Amino acid sequence: MKIPSLIALAGIVAVALLIAGCTTPTPPAESTVSLIQTRGTGPMPTLLGTDQIDAYIAWQPTVEVAPLAGIGRVLLYTGDLPPEGKWTNHPCCVLSARQDIIAENPDLVNAMAALTILSTEYVKENPDESAEIVADWLAGKGNFTYGDVSVSSVDVLKQAFPTVKFVNEPTEAWIDGNIEFVHALRELGVLTGSLANTTDEETRAILFDTDPYYQAQAMIEAGTITTPKPVAKEIGIGYLNSDHHAALFVVVKNWQYFNDNYGIALKPVDGTQSRPEKAELIVNGQKIADVRLIPGDAGPQLMQLASTEAIQFAYVGNPPAIAAVDKGTPIKILLAINTEGSGVVVSNESPATDWESFVDWAETRSATGKPLVIAAPGKGSIQDVMIRYSLEWSGLSVSEG
Amino acid sequence: MRSPVPLLLPVLLIVGWEVAAYIIDNPFILPSLTTVIPILLHPFSAEYTLGTGSLVDNAAISLFRVASGFALAAVIAIPLGIGMGRSLFLNDFLDATIELLRPIPPLAWVPLALAWFKIGFVSIVFIIFIGAFFPILLNTIDGVKSIKRTWVEVAGTLGARETQILGKVILPGAAPTIWTGLRVGFGIAWMCVVAAEWLPGITRGLGYLILYAYNFGQTNVIIAGMVVIGVIGILIDQVFKAGERRWFSWRSLER
Numbered sequence: 170m171k172i173p174s175l176i177a178l179a180g181i182v183a184v185a186l187l188i189a190g191c192t193t194p195t196p197p198a199e200s201t202v203s204l205i206q207t208r209g210t211g212p213m214p215t216l217l218g219t220d221q222i223d224a225y226i227a228w229q230p231t232v233e234v235a236p237l238a239g240i241g242r243v244l245l246y247t248g249d250l251p252p253e254g255k256w257t258n259h260p261c262c263v264l265s266a267r268q269d270i271i272a273e274n275p276d277l278v279n280a281m282a283a284l285t286i287l288s289t290e291y292v293k294e295n296p297d298e299s300a301e302i303v304a305d306w307l308a309g310k311g312n313f314t315y316g317d318v319s320v321s322s323v324d325v326l327k328q329a330f331p332t333v334k335f336v337n338e339p340t341e342a343w344i345d346g347n348i349e350f351v352h353a354l355r356e357l358g359v360l361t362g363s364l365a366n367t368t369d370e371e372t373r374a375i376l377f378d379t380d381p382y383y384q385a386q387a388m389i390e391a392g393t394i395t396t397p398k399p400v401a402k403e404i405g406i407g408y409l410n411s412d413h414h415a416a417l418f419v420v421v422k423n424w425q426y427f428n429d430n431y432g433i434a435l436k437p438v439d440g441t442q443s444r445p446e447k448a449e450l451i452v453n454g455q456k457i458a459d460v461r462l463i464p465g466d467a468g469p470q471l472m473q474l475a476s477t478e479a480i481q482f483a484y485v486g487n488p489p490a491i492a493a494v495d496k497g498t499p500i501k502i503l504l505a506i507n508t509e510g511s512g513v514v515v516s517n518e519s520p521a522t523d524w525e526s527f528v529d530w531a532e533t534r535s536a537t538g539k540p541l542v543i544a545a546p547g548k549g550s551i552q553d554v555m556i557r558y559s560l561e562w563s564g565l566s567v568s569e570g
Numbered sequence: 571m572r573s574p575v576p577l578l579l580p581v582l583l584i585v586g587w588e589v590a591a592y593i594i595d596n597p598f599i600l601p602s603l604t605t606v607i608p609i610l611l612h613p614f615s616a617e618y619t620l621g622t623g624s625l626v627d628n629a630a631i632s633l634f635r636v637a638s639g640f641a642l643a644a645v646i647a648i649p650l651g652i653g654m655g656r657s658l659f660l661n662d663f664l665d666a667t668i669e670l671l672r673p674i675p676p677l678a679w680v681p682l683a684l685a686w687f688k689i690g691f692v693s694i695v696f697i698i699f700i701g702a703f704f705p706i707l708l709n710t711i712d713g714v715k716s717i718k719r720t721w722v723e724v725a726g727t728l729g730a731r732e733t734q735i736l737g738k739v740i741l742p743g744a745a746p747t748i749w750t751g752l753r754v755g756f757g758i759a760w761m762c763v764v765a766a767e768w769l770p771g772i773t774r775g776l777g778y779l780i781l782y783a784y785n786f787g788q789t790n791v792i793i794a795g796m797v798v799i800g801v802i803g804i805l806i807d808q809v810f811k812a813g814e815r816r817w818f819s820w821r822s823l824e825r
Binding site: 209210211212213214215218219231234240305306307308309310311313314315316317319322405407410442443444446461463464465466470471473474477479 | 596598602618622681684688689770772773782786787788
């Protein structure tokens with residue numbers, strides 16, 4: 170059969186099927202937005218500054234950078250994403266520990282929890298000083314340069330700090346918030362292992378060990394920290410270079426204060442470094458362990474290190490921790506590090522001033538055949554999960570890339 | 571330098587960059603070099619590098635890592651290459667495996683390096699080793715194979731033992747090609763510094779500095795890091811070229 174006759178036959182069959190009601194013409198397309206993943210937040214200001222994206226969702230301080238560098242506006246912080254109240258106080262970073270160290274040296278894990286709790290209190294009481302410490306850790310207190318605008322890292326951090334809520338207590342609401350993320354990650358198809366089909370109760374038992382938090386609180390209230398048995402092997406603490414992890418940076422930089430007031434410290438070996446690599450865990454004047462502070466560039470990388478025993482503790486976002494537990498990494502989530510602390514930035518040209526007008530803008534752009542392009546830091550990240558959920562809740566369909 | 575010609579294009583590129591930056595007028599696409607120059611003018615200050623130590627410190631650390639990986643690659647690749655060049659069996663035995671491993675970019679080894687050698691110096695050296703190993707090996711094999719048979723035969727006829735042939739004929743004869751392999755190998759090892767310093771758990775080095783600056787979108791620091799990598803690359807290449815002129819100029823006299 171010749172090709173033209175094949176095409177004619179296909180046309181006849183299609184018309185016949187249509188008449189028979191076997192196919193329906195495509196319904197009018199719903200409004201779409203395009204979501205791209207940028208592996209971290211680093212490229213986002215550049216992408217916005219070169220008109221390659223219309224908006225981004227990022228953790229701090231990349232949110233605050235946009236208005237300071239004149240490349241965009243903060244549309245909203247993630248606690249205000251719709252539906253109303255859904256993301257208020259949403260979980261963000263957590264402290265996780267390997268199960269073997271929890272079993273072998275519970276006092277050491279309790280001490281780490283106590284350090285984190287004490288430092289978080291300090292950060293809350295001294296936000297400006299803490300912002301300076303974080304600016305030193307992240308940028309040696311130097312400037313951030315975006316395009317031809319240079320802004321002081323101290324200013325950026327001071328502005329970003331009030332939008333991050335530093336909390337540690339693993340409250341019921343916080344645990345429920347984490348379980349919300351488990352549901353969302355399941356819907357995204359990220360969870361295929363031990364958390365693929367669990368009930369919320371089972372999820373909770375698999376993910377959390379909140380005992381060290383309460384043990385640490387009791388020690389702090391009693392005014393004495395139990396001295397853990399010394400560890401011969403170096404302990405690794407993974408973290409991300411984000412102001413969310415201010416508690417770790419402050420406890421290392423201000424080690425003397427914590428040593429003098431509470432008898433517990435993470436003393437840097439070389440105090441002159443902006444980002445110390447090695448420290449000593451000291452409890453009641455006794456050296457308990459050599460500690461290596463290991464920065465990762467994203468949560469999944471830290472979780473890979475946890476799975477190969479390169480690190481025992483990690484300050485990490487909750488989705489990477491959840492995904493790692495799902496894949497069999499033997500860790501538990503001990504306590505919260507912070508909630509919220511992310512935001513949505515739109516370009517200066519955007520007509521959006523709140524979420525409703527943002528959705529209108531997205532619909533208009535979709536109708537003109539040029540859907541909005543929004544950048545998120547990585548598939549399955551907190552920011553990706555939240556923006557996806559909110560966009561779909563608002564009746565927009567999300568396309569990848 | 572005897573003539574100013576080699577400097578002409580770099581100068582033109584710098585001028586062209588600045589003119590283009592002025593015309594495009596979007597510093598995100600093409601930042602003016604005025605944001606980069608202050609960093610380069612303060613190579614001993616940590617103030618301009620996001621608390622990552624001075625450019626000189628970072629360059630020294632990276633050079634030490636690259637030199638270590640390169641030295642390891644040379645120590646293994648040169649004897650292996652001589653063996654493969656001399657022995658048909660060894661060549662047949664190893665060639666397919668080497669050709670299989672050769673195209674794998676060093677960056678792809680990062681996850682395995684981390685799992686096998688853990689965080690730290692050994693992993694970094696391994697990644698650089700991978701980059702330097704193959705050019706040295708292939709040039710060594712080539713150098714040994716391309717030695718004139720008459721040279722080897724003459725030495726044999728005159729009663730030279732295998733070790734003497736190796737030391738007096740093969741090695742000196744293949745040395746220029748091996749040297750080229752070392753030169754190319756060091757160039758690639760130096761290129762691998764960014765991939766190697768992408769490994770977690772390190773907080774110093776030029777590659778680390780570039781990637782750290784990328785996390786904060788600091789294009790000026792990235793460009794400064796690239797310039798330093800480039801300049802060090804040129805300087806080292808000049809050293810290799812000087813060695814070539816000094817020791818192997820006889821090659822151009824050979825007929």
